[in-house]
């Protein structure tokens with residue numbers, strides 16, 4: 020809890036414990052209004068739980084957009100961070116350090132690629148993948164410089180940089196932020212015919228796709244879409260680029276969403292549905308939500324087109340990030356989080372189906388593993404989903420609407436069956452008592 024000196028009306032200076040209301044006012048007054056948070060002020064987290072400033076406990080059903088898959092403040096991850104923070108934090112890449120290579124070996128073996136390029140945020144990793152894809156296109160595929168095109172999907176969310184919003188079709192994301200970066204072709208999501216047609220246009224370098232569209236509202240493509248897309252990219256010599264920033268690291272019931280139905284804790288190629296990306300983009304849960312760590316993985320044929328000095332980041336691959344990421348991935352394997360996400364995800368959707376069958380308010384549940392969404396029976400511009408999230412909060416469960424009338428449910432993957440059933444009971448009670 021925060022004790023601090025605050026000024027009230029510019030006059031009284033006092034030692035006072037700030038309340039949730041004080042803290043919301045501070046953010047509102049002094050912070051840019053680029054988010055619209057649910058009115059809850061969190062002060063502590065452990066596992067699947069978070070607590071507000073007044074000490075009320077909640078289930079976290081957002082997990083910081085799937086960054087906290089390993090649960091809040093996992094002792095193994097926090098231990099690695101504390102240890103490294105007291106030893107060496109940042110060297111820059113001007114020098115070698117004693118953690119980066121160890122991490123690089125670990126993460127490339129874990130996901131089955133020759134090389135990793137470490138960055139910090141998801142958006143930076145997507146930018147890196149775009150640059151890598153373009154450079155490969157000019158230097159390996161033989162496309163004329165500045166002509167490369169990358170195929171993307173309607174409804175995509177890949178981050179907030181100027182280039183990334185250039186190919187978004189969400190007006191909130193790009194209205195009045197132009198001029199935009201050219202070189203992208205947008206096709207409908209989960210439309211294999213549209214993909215093949217786009218791949219036949221000249222100068223296509225790659226296809227950038229979310230294996231499940233998270234921000235758009237948890238759209239799960241047809242079972243064979245990713246594998247077929249992989250096949251088509253090979254056929255037309257374009258790179259298949261999977262943005263698994265949200266879907267990766269066990270969230271959807273397999274280590275990666277491109278793994279199809281395999282629950283192996285490390286990458287394998289057993290499944291017919293496995294869609295090996297040429298470039299894999301990871302972020303969020305790569306650190307268990309304790310530190311910004313992102314990564315781009317590729318084989319040498321692609322990654323080695325980048326030479327010293329051509330791309331980088333001061334903080335990318337720093338010693339804390341390296342130690343934290345190893346610990347975070349260890350937890351995923353040790354605690355079999357993919358298996359847990361798969362099993363409890365199936366249970367969660369079947370419980371939601373029961374609620375839907377006896378209630379008019381919710382139309383549908385969809386998702387994979389523990390990345391799910393319910394569709395509220397109202398217009399996209401109504402306040403119903405928001406109000407339902409406020410009611411869920413009052414009943415001890417935190418979730419947030421995404422794109423209008425859709426509520427995403429994504430608890431930490433360390434959740435147990437009995438905790439999940441408690442959450443189902445909260446959701447059921449809230450829906451049954453809800454008045455529009």
Ligand SMILES: *Cc1c(COP(=O)(O)O)cnc(C)c1O
Pocket residue numbers: 084139140141142143145176177178179229233234262263264265266302303
């Ligand atoms: C969150 C997200 C990003 C961006 O990550 P940041 O760390 O917020 O920059 C990119 N792609 C997907 C699919 C995401 O969910």
